[in-house]
Every structure is written in structure tokens, then in C-alpha cells.
Amino acid sequence: MSHLLEARNIQYDVAGRGTSLFRPQKPRTILQDVSLHVDRGETLGLIGSSGSGKSTLARILTGLVGAKSGLIFFEEQDITSPTGTARHRFRPHIQMIFQDPQGALDPRQTVEKIVAEPLYQTGLNAEERNRRVLDVLADVALPEDAISRYPREFSGGQRQRIAIARALVTRPDVIVADEAVSALDVSTQAIVLNLLLDLQERHGLSYIFVSHDLAVIRHISHRIAVLDGGRIVETGPAADVLTHPQHPTTRALINASL
Numbered sequence: 364m365s366h367l368l369e370a371r372n373i374q375y376d377v378a379g380r381g382t383s384l385f386r387p388q389k390p391r392t393i394l395q396d397v398s399l400h401v402d403r404g405e406t407l408g409l410i411g412s413s414g415s416g417k418s419t420l421a422r423i424l425t426g427l428v429g430a431k432s433g434l435i436f437f438e439e440q441d442i443t444s445p446t447g448t449a450r451h452r453f454r455p456h457i458q459m460i461f462q463d464p465q466g467a468l469d470p471r472q473t474v475e476k477i478v479a480e481p482l483y484q485t486g487l488n489a490e491e492r493n494r495r496v497l498d499v500l501a502d503v504a505l506p507e508d509a510i511s512r513y514p515r516e517f518s519g520g521q522r523q524r525i526a527i528a529r530a531l532v533t534r535p536d537v538i539v540a541d542e543a544v545s546a547l548d549v550s551t552q553a554i555v556l557n558l559l560l561d562l563q564e565r566h567g568l569s570y571i572f573v574s575h576d577l578a579v580i581r582h583i584s585h586r587i588a589v590l591d592g593g594r595i596v597e598t599g600p601a602a603d604v605l606t607h608p609q610h611p612t613t614r615a616l617i618n619a620s621l
């Protein structure tokens with residue numbers, strides 16, 4: 364069966380530290396043989412301890428960095444190369460939301476400019492861009508007059524809504540969310556998570572949702588994949604993985620969250 368977004372056998376290395384001037388640096392493997400997929404309208408929760416490779420995998424899936432080997436497909440099209448024409452063509456379909464809405468939003472730009480930014484690659488004219496921006500601001504329940512304001516004028520939760528609006532403006536199929544609610548207080552987290560669920564229902568969106576917080580993962584995921592030391596060690600329906608974990612790493616993550 365074909366999937367909406369699929370990664371096959373991803374490997375990613377970084378240059379290691381040499382032990383002396385005369386010993387060559389050995390590359391360090393960060394991701395090894397990682398395969399996963401997400402289908403339309405589905406949320407895949409990606410969990411793992413700190414340093415297990417979650418953010419690296421998120422960045423590879425969105426084409427921000429290239430893998431050393433392996434393949435990435437969007438609707439069966441090979442988009443593996445971050446600079447290839449297929450990736451360029453499908454880039455608007457796969458968007459990303461980051462943890463820190465403060466750092467992800469340029470403080471010198473108005474909300475209008477920030478949210479419209481991904482549209483400059485799409486060939487829409489100024490009027491169409493403006494209409495899209497107003498549509499997505501309404502979608503995330505921000506007032507119309509937000510367009511002429513700056514990120515500092517908003518709360519943390521509102522800033523994350525601006526980041527979500529920017530991710531939505533190209534009408535993507537998949538959003539990769541890397542710790543998207545981790546910087547928010549618990550009640551704001553719940554509001555933003557429910558907004559993401561509502562957007563999923565209305566637009567048939569798929570999410571790959573990276574989080575270290577199992578309560579968040581439980582709330583939003585249909586399936587879960589567990590990363591440990593750069594490998595997927597367990598994957599399955601969310602209820603199964605959380606109630607009958609098979610791998611010791613999954614059990615440890617669940618125990619640590621109790």
C-alpha cells in the first residue's frame with residue numbers, strides 16, 4: 364500500500380571527534396535504518412529519549428537536511444534530495460512547526476509577512492497571498508488585526524498559533540511538529556493541541572508529532588514510533604504501544620512519565 368509520506372532505511376552520520384591529530388575522525392551514526400510512514404489524516408507520534416535522533420529525523424523528513432542514505436517518498440514520488448526538483452515541487456505540501464515560537468518568528472516582521480513567507484515560492488499574487496493569510500489567521504482563531512502586529516505583542520500560545528498559521532498557509536498535507544507545545548504551559552498546551560486536532564479534522568491533515576511528553580503523545584497520536592539510539596525499536600497503534608509496550612526503551616519512557 365502506498366503511504367502519504369514514507370521514509371525508507373534512513374541513515375544519517377555526523378563527523379565524530381578524532382582522538383588526536385593523527386587519528387582520522389570517525390563518523391558518528393545518528394540515525395540507522397529508520398523506516399516509517401504516515402497516512403492521510405493520521406498522526407504518528409515520535410518518541411524517544413533525549414539525543415535519540417527525533418529532531419534530526421524531523422529535519423530530514425521536511426528536507427531541511429539530507430540523509431546519508433535511504434529514501435523519502437511523498438505520494439510515491441521520490442523527494443529524498445533536499446535540493447532536487449521533486450522536493451522543491453512538494454515542499455509546500457510538507458511543513459514544519461518548531462518548539463520555540465519566539466525563536467521561530469522573526470521579531471522585525473509583521474505577522475502578515477511572517478505568515479505569507481512560504482507563499483513567495485508558490486507564484487500567488489499579492490491579493491491571493493493576502494486572502495490566504497486572512498483565511499489561515501481565522502483558521503487558528505487569531506483576529507484579523509493581527510496582520511499588522513509583531514510577534515512580541517502576542518502571548519506564547521498566540522505565537523504558536525502564528526507559527527501554525529504559517530505552516531498551514533501553503534495548504535499542506537503533512538505537518539512535522541517538533542516539540543510544538545513543549546514551551547507552553549499545560550493549559551495553553553491543551554488549547555493548542557485541540558486546535559491541531561480540529562485542523563486535522565477540518566483539513567484531513569497528517570502530523571508527525573515529535574514529543575518527549577507521553578501525555579501529549581497519548582492525546583494526539585493514532586500510531587507511535589519509538590526511537591532509541593537512532594533506530595526505531597517499536598511501532599504500533601498508540602493504545603497498544605502505551606498499554607502493552609514491547610521494548611524496554613518504551614517501557615522506560617512510560618515509567619519515567621508516570
Ligand SMILES: Nc1ncnc2c1ncn2[C@@H]1O[C@H](COP(=O)(O)OP(=O)(O)OP(=O)(O)O)[C@@H](O)[C@H]1O
Nearest residue numbers: 377378393411412413414415416417418419420575
Ligand atoms: N549537525 C550535527 N553535528 C553533530 N552532532 C549532531 C548534529 N545533529 C545532531 N547531532 C547529534 O545527534 C544526536 C541526536 O540529536 P537530535 O537533536 O536529533 O535528538 P533528539 O532526540 O531530538 O533530542 P532532544 O529530545 O534532546 O531534542 C545528538 O547526540 C546530537 O548531539
